[in-house]
Amino acid sequence: MDTLTFFSYLPMPDATHYIGRFAPSPTGLLHDGSLVAAMASYLDAKAHQGQWLVRMEDVDEARTAPGAADAILNALSTLQMMWDGTVVYQSQRTDLYLDAFDKLGRLAYPCGCTRREIVDSQIGVASDGAAVYPGTCREGLPVGKPTRSYRLLVPDVGQAEELIRFEDRWQGVVQQHLAIEVGDFVLKRADGFWTYQLAVVVDDAEQGVTHVVRGADLLDSTARQIYLQRQLGLTTPSYLHVPVITNANGEKLSKQYDAQPLDLTQPLQTLVKAAWFLGLEIGRVNSIEMFWPLAIAAWAGQRIERRSTARFKTDS
Ligand code: GLU
Numbered sequence: 001m002d003t004l005t006f007f008s009y010l011p012m013p014d015a016t017h018y019i020g021r022f023a024p025s026p027t028g029l030l031h032d033g034s035l036v037a038a039m040a041s042y043l044d045a046k047a048h049q050g051q052w053l054v055r056m057e058d059v060d061e062a063r064t065a066p067g068a069a070d071a072i073l074n075a076l077s078t079l080q081m082m083w084d085g086t087v088v089y090q091s092q093r094t095d096l097y098l099d100a101f102d103k104l105g106r107l108a109y110p111c112g113c114t115r116r117e118i119v120d121s122q123i124g125v126a127s128d129g130a131a132v133y134p135g136t137c138r139e140g141l142p143v144g145k146p147t148r149s150y151r152l153l154v155p156d157v158g159q160a161e162e163l164i165r166f167e168d169r170w171q172g173v174v175q176q177h178l179a180i181e182v183g184d185f186v187l188k189r190a191d192g193f194w195t196y197q198l199a200v201v202v203d204d205a206e207q208g209v210t211h212v213v214r215g216a217d218l219l220d221s222t223a224r225q226i227y228l229q230r231q232l233g234l235t236t237p238s239y240l241h242v243p244v245i246t247n248a249n250g251e252k253l254s255k256q257y258d259a260q261p262l263d264l265t266q267p268l269q270t271l272v273k274a275a276w277f278l279g280l281e282i283g284r285v286n287s288i289e290m291f292w293p294l295a296i297a298a299w300a301g302q303r304i305e306r307r308s309t310a311r312f313k314t315d316s
Contacts, residue, residue: 018050020211022076022083023200025057026068030075031259033215033245035274040242041213042081043278043299046292053207054083059090059097059199062191078264079271080288088207090199097194100202100232101187107153107231108187111137112145133183148190154178154227161230164223169240171216176223185224201225205234216241245277271295 022038024030030038045052054076058064073087101108113136121134133151141147155162157179165175176182187198200221204212219241229236263270271291275282280298285291 018045018048018210019053019208020045020050020213021053021055021207021209023055023057024072025063026065026072027063028065028068029071029261031261032273033259035262035270036242036245036277037215038076038081039274040278043296044211044213044240046296047300050211051084053085054087055203055207056087056089057196057199059196060193061091075262075264079267080292088203090203093203094194096202096206097198100198103232104152108150109137109153110141110147111149111151112141112147113137114148133185135184138184149186150188151184152187152228154182154184161227164226166222166226166239168219169238171219171241174219174222178223178227182224197221197224197228201228201232201234204237205229209237211238211240213240213242215244217244242278
């Protein structure tokens with residue numbers, strides 16, 4: 001584990017053109033963890049006089065909870081976090097994902113492997129904890145095996161583009177070996193849904209997003225997204241991954257681990273708590289109207305503790 005702690009001012013991007021976004025998966029209500037990601041992306045957009053979009057990531061329709069998208073939008077309104085433009089829903093954008101998939105041509109190939117078969121191949125454990133894909137179906141489906149999913153071919157070790165390197169505004173320089181740490185990754189799942197990796201890349205580009213600000217649990221996905229952007233000829237946005245709240249067992253606070261929904265009966269306290277987690281010093285406030293300008297100013301000028309995460313090597 002490579003952990004490096006140092007202090008620096010948050011590098012600020014050029015304010016002339018900024019489109020940011022908050023992209024919740026409507027699998028449940030917002031909780032303290034998702035509010036931290038929402039707040040960071042909102043503050044960064046506001047600190048740059050940019051636009052802040054909201055996109056519902058309901059591409060995995062099987063996990064979407066009825067009413068959750070509306071409840072998330074209501075919560076944002078209650079907290080006076082107003083988004084620009086119209087909210088988009090990934091479930092209504094599957095044509096865009098199909099177009100992008102078609103553009104990939106032979107880089108996307110059919111795979112007949114089950115999860116069990118991939119785990120049993122024991123080639124390695126990916127940085128996100130899943131098994132690294134051993135490449136079984138790269139040269140074609142084994143005889144008699146039906147297509148289950150479609151995967152994106154990643155370059156072999158040592159080939160150009162295999163090592164993805166980027167500078168994260170919070171985490172510093174991050175690099176990932178796609179072949180070793182991920183393997184060929186899924187674009188279309190066995191249940192027919194497009195994956196998060198494909199949808200997020202297509203949507204960020206289609207919506208003109210210039211700055212992605214989100215939780216560090218997604219740091220691990222970023223190299224895959226950059227690689228996919230390059231294969232599709234898309235521009236790579238700037239990235240900033242804020243630390244995520246974990247429970248006593250070190251697990252990310254999430255609906256899966258019983259995170260409590262936001263307390264919207266006390267919206268100011270809820271905001272103050274999230275700002276505290278982001279390390280913002282805003283002093284005493286007694287209204288939401290007072291909170292936001294102070295939080296934006298604090299974000300713009302804050303001195304942050306940058307900490308590399310365990311799974312990545314950082315060079316800065
Ligand atoms: N939908 C993802 C989530 O709720 C966030 C995706 C992103 O910000 O790129 O965890």
